[in-house]
Amino acid sequence: MDRPNIPLNALRAFEVAARQGSFTRAAIELRVTQAAVSHQLIALEELLGTTLFLRTPKGLVLTDEGTALHPVLTQSFDRIGSVLDRFLDGRYQETLNLGVVTTFATGYLIERLPDFQAKHPGVNLRLFTNNNRVDIAKEGLDIAIRFGEGLWPGLHAAPLLTTPLTPLCSPEVAQSLKTPQDLAGHPLFRSYRSDEWELWFQQAAAPCPKIEGPVFDSSVAMADMVEAGLGIALLPYHMFARRLATGRLIRPFPTEITTGKYWLTHLKSKPATPALTLFKNWLLAQEPVTST
CATH class of the missing domain: 1.10.10.10 (Winged helix-like DNA-binding domain superfamily/Winged helix DNA-binding domain)
Incomplete structure (x- = not known):
């Protein structure tokens, strides 16, 4: 018919x-x-x-x-x-619940949100940060932005950004780093992805020391510790461009590794709402980050 x-x-x-x-x-x-x-x-x-x-x-x-x-x-x-x-005062209104890993929120998304809100004033965006562990259905989210390989059962996943990892440190610590082997003389902070330092040393063609530094579930927390001069961390340096630009963090070596991407994910079982579609299209159209 x-x-x-x-x-x-x-x-x-x-x-x-x-x-x-x-x-x-x-x-x-x-x-x-x-x-x-x-x-x-x-x-x-x-x-x-x-x-x-x-x-x-x-x-x-x-x-x-x-x-x-x-x-x-x-x-x-x-x-x-x-x-x-949802049409109030002649304008479409909808709330969109967005879960986002804190590093992406602080290093990329928040500074761009005024543009989205100016273009789509009818979408009330509610932001919930996390440490990359999130359950969209249980937490009542419409979208989750997370880091990984893009393979999550039951979810649509659209790639957003590739952000390589490289060692970052404070200006004071950087003075003692001439070669990758010099990293062994400092605490090396680790994320829950335990093989990152080993992969980086392989890429740098240098022996990997025994990694015994603290384990963090937040890149932002690691960056704060690094900035205080308490150690060195492998971090997605694009997400800390402001700290690098102001000299608060230093990138001592050019070697970098790629272990995943940031992805925009949402449930396959739930039809996309107009607000979800507007936000997804807007975010996918954003300019990629540039090298620091």
Whole structure:
């Protein structure tokens, strides 16, 4: 059936009558006469070539065909109503719950959000930061931005940024670093991805010392410790461009490794809302970060 020919009034009359179990109660809800409801339903049955109701002394009883059609219409009208409810003062309004790993939030996203809000004032963005461990469904999120390989069961994943890792340190510590081997004389902070330092030393063609430094679940926390001169960390240097530009952090060696990307993820089982689509398209269109 062509969409322009969908009999919306008749379908609405059927949905209400099936839910109310009565032409009379359906007429009251729709604010029309009982005859108008009956006329719409007869026309719908003629169009579909099937009987949707059995009229019995106890009321309306759905046929198999009516039983198949009713829940589809209820869900569809509920979704339409939900969207229409979001139009306030002539403008679409929707809340979007966004979970984002803290490093990406502070190093990339937050400074760009004014542009999104200016372009889409009807989207109320609620930001929840995390340490890259997040469950979209359980936490009631619409989107999660996370770091990894893009393989999460049940999720759509769109690549955002590749941010290589390289050692960062304070200016004072940098003075003692001439070769990669000199790193062994300092605490080397680790993330929960335990093989990163080994991969970096392999890339630098240098022996990997025994890594015994503290383990962190936050790159931002590691950067704070590094800036205080307490050690050295492998960090996604693009996310700390401001600290590098001001000299608060130093990149002592050019060697870098890539262990994953930042991804925008959302549930496959949940239809994308207008706000989700607007945010996703906006973020994917942003300029990539540049080398520091």
